[in-house]
Amino acid sequence: MSSSVLLQRSKPLTNILWFNRVFARPMGGGPRTFPGGLNKWQWKRMHEKKAKEKEKRLLEQEKQLYQARVRSQIRTKLFDKADPDSETNQHKPMSPDEHVKALADRFMKEGAEDLWNEDDGPVKSEQRPRSGAEANQRPRLAGAPIDLRGLISDKRNSVNNSGNLNSGSNVKNRNYSVLSESQFSDRSKSASLIFMRNLVCDDGKTVIPSRNVMDFVRRAYFSGTDKGNFCRNDGSSTRDKAGFDTGNKAKPFARNLGNNRENGDSKNMSQFMKKKGFVGKRRFKRNESSSSDDDSDIHSEDVDEKVEGWRDVRKMGSSASLGKYDMKITKRVPLKSLEDEHDFEEQVELIRKEISKNKLNGNGEKKEKREEEPILSQKRFDECGISPLTIKALTAAGYIQMTRVQEATLSVCLEGKDAVVKAKTGTGKSIAFLLPAIEAVLKATSSSTTQLVPPIYVLILCPTRELASQIAAEAIALLKNHDGIGVLTLVGGTRFKVDQRRLESDPCQILVATPGRLLDHIENKSGLSVRLMGLKMLVLDEADHLLDLGFRKDVENIVDCLPRRRQSLLFSATMPKEVRRISQLVLKREHTYIDTVGLGSVETPVKIKQSCLVAPHELHFQILHHLLKEHILGTPDYKVIVFCSTGMVTSLLYLLLREMKMNVREMYSRKPQLYRDRISEEFRASKRLILVTSDVSARGMDYPDVTSVVQVGIPPDREQYIHRLGRTGREGKEGEGVLLLAPWEEYFLDDLKDLPLDKLQLPHLNPEIQLQMDNHMAKIDNNVKEAAYHAWLGYYNSIREIGRDKTKLVELANKFAQSIGLQRSPPLFRKTALKMGLKDIPGIRLRK
C-alpha cells in the first residue's frame, strides 16, 4: 500500500480518535457515538426532531404576531377615529357616537373577538375622579347622554352597598372557566361579552346582560330606525360612520353592515351576527360561587325597554376602557421586541416605497436628479480595532475608508452579535462580513489548544460556485499577512475526492461553500462534521436566496450540524419579509437588523439608469442586438451582461450573437466548472465583452466596471431584478439597465413601480438586420433550439401569473418556437408534459 493511501486511510481514524476524546467516549471498535450515547442516526433524528419543533415554535410565534398586529391595527384605527385631533393617544372621554362606533367596531368586527380575554377588566378602577355627590349634582337631563363610566362606577358603588351585583374588583377574580361551556368558540369572544355584561343602565343599578347590550349596540348602530339615530348624524358612508376597515377580511362584513343600514333591516343583522357567533349563542353558565353574575338573568325585553331610553345617551365611558384595560397589551410582552421590529421594518419598507413612489410621481424631475450617493463613510479601517495585519492588507488593496455598510455593521459583528444586514448591491458587503470572520478566527486560534483535527471556525455559505470562489479569493487577499490561516472552497462541479484531499492537507479555518456540496461532505462521514463542531461564525451571503425554497432544506440540514453557540450573520441586498421571518431558523432571537438602504431611498443604486422596453417577444433578440449595438457605439469600453431566463435560452442567444459577430461569452450552470471559472476570470479582467448568462451570475458577482445590464424577459421576482441590475453601477459608479418585456409580461412592472424605470419606445428595427438574424438563426443546430424551447416553456410554466393559463402559455411558447426558426414545436416527454400540466393542452406535441 502506498504511503499516500496509508495517509488517506489514517486521517478518518484520527478524526474518530479525536472525536472520541472530545466527547469522552470509551474507546473501542464500535460505531461512532455522539453525546448521550446516541448513534449517528439517533443523533440525526434528534436534530431533525428539534428542527421540526423549532419550526413549529416559529409558526406559533408568527401566528401570535399576526394576531397582535391585527389587534394593534384595530386599536390604532380606533384611537385615531376616537380622537383625531389628539397628538397622543391619551384616553380622553369619547363622544357617544364614537363610543358606540368603537364598541361596534371592536366587538363585531371579524377577528375582534381576539381583543379580549378572561383577564380583561374593563370596569376596574375608575380613572376619572368623580364623587358620588358630584354625580348627583349633575342629574341626567332628558336627551343628555349617559355617562357610562360614571354608571360603571355607580354600579360598583351600588354593588358594594347592596352586595348583589358584581363589583368591579371582582372582575379579575371571576372564574371564566364557565365560558368554555358556552357555545362560543373561544374564550376571547366570551370575554368581550363579559365586558358588555358589565355595562349598566341609567339607573345605575340594572346591569344589562351582555346579549342585550350587544342588541343595543346593534340596533343603535345598525338599524335604520330612530333607536340608533345617535350614531347616524349624517348620511355619510357606512365606512365613515362605522369606522370599519373595509379592507382585507373585514370587507364582506362591512358590506353586510352597509346593506343592513341601508335597508334598516335589523333582522338581517341579527342573522348575520348569529352567523358570526355574537348573538344567540348564549347563555353563559355562571360560576356557582360567583354571586355577581346574576345580571345575565335579566330578560332581554326589560333591557330592550331600558335601551329605548338610551337614545339620549351621555358620555359613555372613554377610550380608556378600550385601551388601558386591554390585557392583550401585557400578553404581547414576550413578543414585543420581535413584533416591534417587524412592524418597524414593515413601516420602513412601506414608507420607503411610498416616498420613492411619490418621488416618481412627483414633478418628473427625479429622473434627471440622480443624486450623489457616497458609498464610503468617513471612518477608516484603522479606527475600528481590527488586526493591524488585516489593515495592512486592506491598505495594500487600496481600501482605507470603510463603506457605509462596513461602518454600520463592523462594531455589531465584532461584538459577536447575530445580525441581518441589508445593503444595496456593490457596496462592500463581502468585506463587511470577512473582517469580523477573520477576527473570529484570530480570537479562536489564540485561545484554543492544539487539536488533532483543526476546527473550522468560520463557514460562509453562498448560492453559486463563482461567488464562493470570489469570496474565498477576497478572504485570501485580506489574510495575506496572517500566517497559518487558510481558506478553502467546497463547491459542486469539482471532484469530491479532490475536495477531501484538500480538506485533509490544506489548513482551513475559513470554509466557503455552496450548500449542496457541503452537505455531501457532511453526510459522507468525511470528518467535516467533526471539524464544524468548533465553528464560531456562520455567514449566509445572499441570505434571502439561501433561505428561499430552493436552498432552504439544505441550509437547515447544515445548520442542524453546527454548534448552537455560534455567531450568525445574514447579508443581502434584498430581504423580503417572509425571508426575514424564517431567518430565525438560523439566527438567535435577539439579533440586530441593519438596513443601510435608508428611508426614502430606492433599493437600487441611484446611479444606475433603469429603463424598460415592452415589445412582442418574437422581436426580443433583434431588439437586444439593436440595444447592444447602440451601447457599444456610445461606450467604447463597454462591458455588458445579458441575462436570459434559462441556461438553454442563454446558449441559443450566445450562438446567435456570436454569429452576428459580436464579442460574446456564455455562462450557465450546465457548463463544465473549469469553463465557468475561465469565462468568469476572463470577463472580470476584460473590457469590450458581452457576457450572456443565466441567473448563475445574478447575485454577488463583482465584475468590475460593467457598463450595462440587459434582462431579456421577466426575472423570477423583484429581488432577482435588483440583483441582476446590481452587476452594474457598483461602488457608486454609473451604470445602466434595460428590462426587455413582452406585453404579457408587463404586469411585472407593478412589482417595480417604486423603482425609477423609464419606458423606452420601440426602436426602429432595420429589416436587413432581421434578415441577417434569420439566416444566422437557421444555421444554429436544431437541438439547441429545441432545448431552448423546452426550457422556455418550463420557465414560464413555473411563473404563476403566466403558467396558470396553460393554453395561452402553449400558444406563446409555440410562437417562440417559430421565432427561433423551428417549423413545429418540439415534442415533450409524456411524463414531463404531465408534470407540467400540459399533457392535454392543444398545441403540445408528445414524444411517441
Ligand SMILES: Nc1ncnc2c1ncn2[C@@H]1O[C@H](COP(=O)(O)OP(=O)(O)OP(=O)(O)O)[C@@H](O)[C@H]1O
Ligand atoms: N472600503 C472599501 N473601499 C473601496 N472599495 C471597496 C471597499 N469595500 C469593498 N469595496 C469594493 O466594492 C466592490 C463591491 O463589493 P462587494 O462585492 O462586497 O459588494 P456587495 O455589497 O457584496 O454586492 P452584492 O450585493 O452584489 O453582492 C468590490 O469591488 C470591493 O472590492
